[in-house]
Every structure is written in structure tokens, then in C-alpha cells.
Amino acid sequence: MLQKISHLNISKALVLLSLITVPAITTAHMAMNEPCPRYGNNGPNCPSPPSGQSYDYNIKAPIGTKEGIDQPLCKFSVPYEEPVAVWNAGESVKVSFMPNSAAHGGGHCQFSISYDGGSTFAVIHNVLKHCFCNGPNGGNTASVLSYDIPLPAHLPSGRAIFAWSWVNALGNREFYMNCADVQIKAHPDHSSSTQYTGPEMLVANYGADYPVIEEFNGNYDTGIEFYQQQKNITVGPSASNNSAGAGYSAKQPEAVAPEKQSQNIREAQQSLAQPFLPATQVAYSAPLQQSIPPPADAAAAPYSTPLAVAEVEPQVTHLAPAYSAISASKLSYHALPSSAPRRVYYANRHPKMRKLLSPVKHLRIATSSPRIQNSVSTERVDDGSSSSSSTNTKSTSSEKSPCANHGDMRCSKEGTGYDVCVFGKWVSMPCAAGTECSVGDNDTSPRCNWPKQK
Template identity: 25%
Template sequence: MRSFASFAGLAAFLLAGSQLAAAHMEMSFPPPFRSKSNPHATNIDYSMTAPLSNSGSDYPCKGYHVDLGTPAGAPTASFAPGGTYNFTIVGGAAHGGGSCQASLSYDGGNTFTVIESIIGGCPLNSNYDFTIPSDAQAGQAIFAWTWFNQIGNREMYMNCAPVTIGGGSSKREIKERAEAFSARPQIFQANIGNGCATLESSAVEFPAPGPDVKDNGGPKQPPTGSCGAAAAPGGGSGGSPGGGSGGGAPTTTAAAPTIPATTVEAPKPTTEAPKPTVQPPRPSNSVPPKFSTRPGGIFITVSEATTLSTATKTASVAPPANTGSSPSTPSTGTGANTGPCTDEGAWNCIGGTAFQRCASGQWSAVIPMAAGTSCTPGTSDTLSMSGRRRAMMMRRRLSA
């Protein structure tokens, strides 16, 4: 009897451990490629919380950046140079936090330039502010969130989202921005078979964090091994001979090895970039947006007008009235709702071609329906969709 009880206890412990390991964290905004929160995704990955392969075979973006340029890779957010926004992290296992970076790629994922480094305490919160550099180029880009956990297996996590960067489009301005942007460091890579590793029980101190850094305190150490010319001398404690001080790329083969930032110049478009609809910067004293926790559906910010550029026409939504105003009148299906709302989690289908949701007491920005699908106009608890088989599947998920 005693042995059976011991076996049952061990089984329960192992099951709990496996569930915790499977949880991890993922970026929900901006919606990444193939994420369940991405309205354009056609091949959804329900294990987005998993880390990259320790061999580096799926770096970058778990390989999902190949969707860029296809309908499934349409932009899910628009940002303006100089504007302050936030990315959102969800999940159930933060592994003591760690260090994160936000990066942009303008060459389809071949290189990523760091725009924000957070050392320690990431991702212990849900929302993290970042600023699009004023020298960021206009056009289509990939926004990447990378995370190096503090406790547990030595891993690298990475989610990537297709975005649009607004701003000036003259050839001279594009050239000036590209030259300034290229001075920023390249993304930090470790624990993916490239000869560079992070140390457990401490947040990694990025060798080249860039000019925009947030240090949340706590224990931190530089990486160990061959981490590029910018790594700390000796590569931290226990580093391999010459690790971090010899300069150059990692000594082992890996996809897209780390390159010193000063040797990489961002691409210079030869044609004028379009002027996409730009999400207005959030005021610095505003409260970070909250997200609906109602099961199913899509997480949508309520304090930022996120623009999905694949729509043939972007719906114009008036800014919400002050919080003291009365709730808006429910939609009849012919227009968008604005301002406060009381039916938390309700959906509003606009003309069958776009939709929005009541989240955190406010009506969200308008999001266009995916190509080939439509919804039933009006306000209801579920978003009734019709069209392709994929749309029917989404309907079941959204109304679950």
C-alpha cells in the first residue's frame, strides 16, 4: 500500500512538472506569424510557447517568417518612428523571469536590429513598453521578441510578428534613417548550438544591449562561450577558451550567427515606401492597455488603434469619449461602436466585412475579416462567420 501511494505521488509530481514545462510564455501582441491571436493565420501553431530548437535549426522565428509576403503574413500592427507602444506576453511559466529583447528586421529575417533590451524581470509582467527609434525605416518589417529564461533549461524563446513602420518616404530620408539605424547592435543569440550560452539562476547581461536599455535589477551575469566580439572578456564564468574576447562570429555552425553591429548596414530601398496608416503614439502618462481574458477569440488592445494593413479600406474610428460618458449604443451591424461598453466580451460584426470586440470596458479598433470569409452583422456574444472551412473552424473557437 505504501509503495502504491509513493508511486501515485511520483506520477502526480511528474505530470505537474510536464504541464509546467509545456506552458512557458508567448507574445500575443503584436500577433505573431501562425499565432491563434493572428486573424490572418492559416496554419496555426498551438505550441507557440515552445522554445527554439537547441540546434538552431528553426532560428529565426521558428521558421514562420517564410509567411511574410503571403496573405498569412499580412501586417498585424502599425507603428510610427518615435512612438511608444507595448508588446504583450501571456503564458503560465515565466521561469523566474530573465532578459528579453525587442528587435526589427527589414530583410525578411536575415538580420535583426535591437531596439529595446530588458535585463532582468522579463517576462514577469504582461505588458512591456518599447519605443520605435526615430531612425527606424519606413515600410514592412518583422518585429521579434526574444527571451532567455533565468531558471530551468538553457533555452532561447522567439516569436515574430509582421508589422508596418510608418514615417517619411523620400529617398534622402530613407537613406539617412538606414545609416543611423545600422549603428544599433544585432540581436543576441544563445543556447541554440552557436557556441554561446546563458548561465542559470541569473538574468543574462546582454553584451551589446544598444542605447535603449531597461535594467530591472536582480542577479545578472554575462553569457559564456563564443558570443561574438561584443561579449564580456572571458565570456563570463566557466567560458570556453577565448569565449567572447576573440571577436568575430560564433565558432560553431548556426543559422544567422551573431554579427557585430557596426559591420551590418540596413537595406536601402530603391523605391519610395508607401505611407501606411500609422498607429498614433500612446501618451507617456497613459495606463498600459488591458486585454480581455474571456476564453477564446483574439486579444485586442483598447488604448491603441492597431491598424491591419491588409484591409482594402481602414475603418475610421473616433477616439473614445472620456470615462465618465454613458456607454455607446449597440451596433445595428452598419457601423463601428466607439467609446465605453458594458457587455464585456461581446462581438460587433460591421457590414459582414469587419469586426470589433468589447474588451476591458471599451470597444476595440476595427479588424477586417480574413479574405473569403464574412460575419453576420450585429452585436452578439459570438462572432458568427461563414465562408471557407477555416472560417467555420474559427467560429467554433471564438464561440467556445
């Protein structure tokens, strides 16, 4: 009898728990529904994810907050093989959002276009202040779930990425973004158009190097100045560096000669282990202690620029203070100039560590959060040097054989981590303590999971 009562009580508790949790699940955040965002599984005409990829079951989640970065812009770098929509420049297109979503009081939305795989986005339409709402709304229910977005007539033909981005009015200071793979057909009157110029998409509430738009608290002009200050950029299949206006350099970075890579890595390892200079000073990558007067445009730099990983020559630059040492991979380290486009990929919030792989133009590792200390490791370069990386990181071994496809992943031989193919070389990442790398039955992507009970 007691056992029967116990079972009944447990059943009632489970039912009560489900009633409590279901509303929270069904009203979580916002996400684009049409055109189908990458790896979406709810929108009309959503294809299966590309080979090796999984559906995005957290599609409504923000990609970052003012405290840090959860995922890179667009979240996923591997596009669908075919566009999910074909649009004609000069026409209006319908963009809809998932029902039963939380509008967080509205906020600022932008709709943008990229022709370079998502490195740069130019805005084609704004819905500021009251996105998802008909005027000021202190509640959480979205009253507007679709918009007719006018496509500029000068958009050039080609494969493109259409992006929706959002800064919410109420709640945690977050940044949302979904991206869709589309095909643009040029307007008949502008068939020779090869470029489109528009404001650069604003990225805010996305870690330490981006502006913070505070909670609106009834003032829907909050953060508008950031949108008004965005410079124009040029995008398109033929847009060199996709830049226009002040603050961008038209020169593409040159690759570091192979014989200089080992030297740059040693210098970076030594300098990374030391405290950074204030952001108002500049330094060469070696030695870091040798400061020099700031460049003429130092005061005009819009945001501080952290140390980054890229295959380019070291340059004089501003350094942000909140970054610590990482071990070196077969990439050269340098600090990006403050005028460089702020398109970056983060290995952040371990054990997620996702999207380091795709495409790794620049890698920033923010260490303002204690959760990612001692969590980043990369393959050491066997260059004959006895110098080692900071003891704050844990290196794991990996094969030094070349890899074919940038972005490929595999579990390490020991099963304690996983390897990522970065520009032809395997880079090792550890799993969190107590977890091990494994591949699911229906998924080719390695994951760090708790060991299965035997």
C-alpha cells in the first residue's frame, strides 16, 4: 500500500513538474522561421542539415551576452548545398518568426546581407525600438511574427547569407542572430550591379569587445546611437575586403612566410604569458614590453581589439587587457589592427568550444570567465625550441599528419578530447573533466559526453 502511494505521489510530482516547465520551453526567446535558418527543423521547406551537421535544437537561444560569447555570428559556418530561397532584388520578401516565442518587450532588429560567407554584413532593413511588437510593450508576448522586407534594387546576383539580428528590450543583455542561405537575382534595371553599400550590421551585447545596450526600462531610444553611428560598408561577390568608409583598410592581409611562423609563435608564447598593456598603449608582438607612442587614429578606435590568431604579418595595434595565454598551433599569432573588421570566432565557455573550426579567420579566447581557464589547448609546433606555452593551459597530444578538410572533427586516440582540422593541421581540444569523446549512432560529429554506464 505504501509503495502504491509512493508511486502515485511520484507520478503527481512529475505531472506538476511538466506543467511548470512546459510554458518556459514553449515561450523561449525568438527565432527566424522563414526563410529557413541554418539547420532549422521547424520552418517550411527546411532541408536536412549538411553532412556531418545536426539540427539546431537551441535555435532560439542567444549567441552571446554582454558577459561573453556562446557561438560565432551565424552560429554555423557550413551552408546548405542549395539555397533555401531565391529572391529578386527590388522586391519584398516575407520573413517570419516562430510562434510561442518570448519577445522580451521588443527591441532592435536588423536584416542584413553578406556575400563573403558571413564575414561582413550590410544592413538592408531596420525594425528598431519595437521589433515583434505594435508599439511599446512591457510584456513577453510577440504580437508581430512576420515582416515584409524590401530588398534593395541594387543587390547583385549571387549566393548570399541573409541574417536577422536582435537586441532585446527587456531581460538579460543578449544578442540573437539567425542566418539563411539564399540566392539573389539582380534587378533587370541593375543587372550589371556587383556591389551593395549599406550600414554595417551592429553587433552588441556580445562579449567584452562590443558595445553594451542596456535594458530599455521604458526608454525605447536606448542604444539607438550605436545604430546611427554605424559606417557604410560595401558587400558583393566582387567587393574587395567588403569595406567602404572610414575605419576599414582596403588591403587584404598577406600570409606569413613559413620560415617566419615558428619565430612568431615563440614570440607570442613569451609575450602571452605576461600582463597586457593598457588599451591606450600599443606594442609590437615581440617584445611586448617595448611600448611605443599610439598611432594617430588611436583615440578614434571604436572598440579595443584583443590578441588574435591569424595568418598575417604582426602589426602595431591596441591590445585589450582581458586575454591570457594559450598554447600555440601551427598558425602565427599577431594582434589585429583596431581598424580591422570585427569578424571573429571564439573558443569560449568550455566544454562547448564550438565553432573554433569554421572558418578560422581569427580566433579570440576571452578569459574574463573563470569557466574557460585551463580549458584551451592546441597542438605544439615542433620547431626545435625549448620554449613552452603558459602552464595555465593543458596540452593534449594529436597526430601531426595533415588533414584534408578544414573544419573536420574527430575524437582523439585517447578519447579524452577531440581534434579539429584547422587549415590543414589537426588541433587538439580536451574534453571537460569526467567526460570523454564519442560519436553518436546517428551523428558523425564527435561530442564530449559522460561515460555510458556499463
